[in-house]
Amino acid sequence: MAKLEELSTEPEAQASREAEAEYTLEYPVKCPCCSAELDMVKVVRLLRTRVNFTSTLPRRGRVIACPECQKIIAAELAGFA
Ligand SMILES: [Zn+2]
Numbered sequence: 001m002a003k004l005e006e007l008s009t010e011p012e013a014q015a016s017r018e019a020e021a022e023y024t025l026e027y028p029v030k031c032p033c034c035s036a037e038l039d040m041v042k043v044v045r046l047l048r049t050r051v052n053f054t055s056t057l058p059r060r061g062r063v064i065a066c067p068e069c070q071k072i073i074a075a076e077l078a079g080f081a
Helices: 002-008 011-016
Strands: 021-030 037-047 060-065
Touching: none
Parallel strands: none
Antiparallel strands: 021 037, 037 060
């Protein structure tokens, strides 16, 4: 796809693509946002910066994003370390 070449020439786009982790999918799936066929996804940690002290929300979480369009896609990882 020509779209990939365009993105790689932009330094800002490259920086925004850095993620803490990448996970390989057991078989390819299509991104619901950009329809790219994915064989891996990016995982970005959520760090809590502000919370109501009565909140029962977990301290940490993660966002799973499409490596092509950077949009958040539905997925789940097992286990909170
Ligand atoms: Zn996508």
